Amino acid sequence: MRLIIEAGRACDLQIKYISVLISPGAPVWAVQQRIDWQDCAFMFDRDLLKGKRILVTGGGTGLGKEISMGFAAHGAHVFICGRRPEILEQAVGEIRTRSGGQADALVANVRDPDSIEKMMADIWNTGPLTGLVNNAGANFLAPTETLSPRGYEAIRSTIMDGSFYAAQGCGKRWIAAGLPGVIISNLVTWVWTGSAYVVPAAMAKAAVHAMTMSLAVEWGPKGIRVNAVAPGPFPTENAWDKLNPLVETGVGATQADEVPLRRFGKMDELRNLMIFLISDGCSYITGDTISIDGGHHLAAPSTFAGLSKLSPEDWQRAREAIQASTRKEKEGRSA
Numbered sequence: 001m002r003l004i005i006e007a008g009r010a011c012d013l014q015i016k017y018i019s020v021l022i023s024p025g026a027p028v029w030a031v032q033q034r035i036d037w038q039d040c041a042f043m044f045d046r047d048l049l050k051g052k053r054i055l056v057t058g059g060g061t062g063l064g065k066e067i068s069m070g071f072a073a074h075g076a077h078v079f080i081c082g083r084r085p086e087i088l089e090q091a092v093g094e095i096r097t098r099s100g101g102q103a104d105a106l107v108a109n110v111r112d113p114d115s116i117e118k119m120m121a122d123i124w125n126t127g128p129l130t131g132l133v134n135n136a137g138a139n140f141l142a143p144t145e146t147l148s149p150r151g152y153e154a155i156r157s158t159i160m161d162g163s164f165y166a167a168q169g170c171g172k173r174w175i176a177a178g179l180p181g182v183i184i185s186n187l188v189t190w191v192w193t194g195s196a197y198v199v200p201a202a203m204a205k206a207a208v209h210a211m212t213m214s215l216a217v218e219w220g221p222k223g224i225r226v227n228a229v230a231p232g233p234f235p236t237e238n239a240w241d242k243l244n245p246l247v248e249t250g251v252g253a254t255q256a257d258e259v260p261l262r263r264f265g266k267m268d269e270l271r272n273l274m275i276f277l278i279s280d281g282c283s284y285i286t287g288d289t290i291s292i293d294g295g296h297h298l299a300a301p302s303t304f305a306g307l308s309k310l311s312p313e314d315w316q317r318a319r320e321a322i323q324a325s326t327r328k329e330k331e332g333r334s335a
């Protein structure tokens with residue numbers, strides 16, 4: 001048994017990550033432990049995003065919550081959405097308390113264009129957004145030949161349709177009002193490499209990558225910047241439940257030891273990139289997708305190719321473990 005303790009401190013939010021690798025190939029659990037704000041080192045002026053109003057889809061958990069926290073800590077009013085009211089309310093409370101900034105939550109299902117339109121109308125009733133982060137995502141490991149149309153649709157519609165309708169909802173309002181705006185989509189390095197066993201997610205993210213380049217050109221003359229980030233592994237509870245449900249599924253994409261920088265990403269690293277991209281100081285970057293993965297995709301172990309060793313019985317167990325996690329999530333949904 002090998003035990004690696006990897007501890008890093010997130011500068012602005014002071015989160016300590018401890019990753020414990022039980023044995024090579026075993027799943028990694030990232031324990032996030034909150035500590036005080038006091039010794040924070042901020043990379044940007046604390047007022048950098050003052051006056052900004054930014055919607056982060058899927059901002060109630062994981063990366064979306066951490067990104068929202070970073071925006072709020074730099075003066076922005078953040079709006080988060082998702083399908084579980086309790087999770088959203090908890091997140092809003094946490095963002096307000098820890099960042100000292102403004103945050104509000106809206107229940108919305110990004111798979112449903114009417115739900116997105118209602119959310120946009122509700123937000124615009126209190127004033128226009130200045131920025132949008134397409135972060136809501138869905139994913140699970142599965143051999144492609146076993147996917148049902150509903151399974152494929154659940155992932156595609158969340159990532160591809162959700163990002164399109166949210167971008168369109170903001171874009172049409174900005175254009176009508178002659179306002180500038182910024183859109184950032186949270187993709188994954190599979191937009192360049194593809195990945196076995198997560199094909200619908202790789203396809204949908206690649207579609208949003210194409211949307212990023214296309215809209216940057218179409219809406220650039222109207223003052224709307226459109227960019228994306230492509231993270232490598234940043235362990236979150238949901239992602240790891242869906243992508244590393246068993247000891248046997250601990251391969252490439254969810255492992256730190258094959259990342260050239262030899263560790264997972266830290267939330268403050270992602271936050272800093274997002275704060276930069278959404279800020280006015282970044283006014284000449286558009287149409288780009290920036291990787292933030294410690295070099296993972298260049299070293300090529302960033303996919304689930306290693307899962308070809310799994311037996312049909314292993315896949316059945318993986319499916320059951322993933323679906324147990326989904327059942328737990330569903331209990332809280334109201335949209």
Ligand SMILES: CCCCC/C=C/C(=O)SCCNC(=O)CCNC(=O)[C@H](O)C(C)(C)COP(=O)(O)OP(=O)(O)OC[C@H]1O[C@@H](n2cnc3c(N)ncnc32)[C@H](O)[C@@H]1OP(=O)(O)O
Binds near residue numbers: 140150154189243
């Ligand atoms: C380099 C590192 C990269 C890491 C990249 C990370 C990417 C991520 O995006 S991680 C994000 C993880 N978070 C989530 O996925 C949160 C949102 N997830 C969900 O809402 C659910 O998990 C969902 C995707 C399953 C969708 O929920 P819902 O619409 O309620 O879906 P159902 O439970 O009704 O299932 C729909 C359909 O899918 C089939 N299915 C579900 N799980 C599996 C599975 N493990 N294997 C095969 N098929 C599965 C399910 O059976 C349904 O189909 P039918 O049976 O035909 O009805």
Ligand SMILES: NC(=O)C1=CN([C@@H]2O[C@H](COP(=O)(O)OP(=O)(O)OC[C@H]3O[C@@H](n4cnc5c(N)ncnc54)[C@H](OP(=O)(O)O)[C@@H]3O)[C@@H](O)[C@H]2O)C=CC1
Binds near residue numbers: 061081137158187
């Ligand atoms: N963690 C990682 O290593 C990486 C993550 N990413 C991307 O980052 C994003 C966040 O992932 P992560 O934080 O790990 O996972 P989470 O599951 O924690 O985040 C996904 C969020 O999206 C929301 N969401 C899902 N479906 C919908 C829907 N139909 N309508 C509204 N909201 C929805 C979920 O809330 P709810 O279920 O309540 O609706 C949840 O808050 C994803 O797009 C993922 O692909 C990219 C690369 C690496």
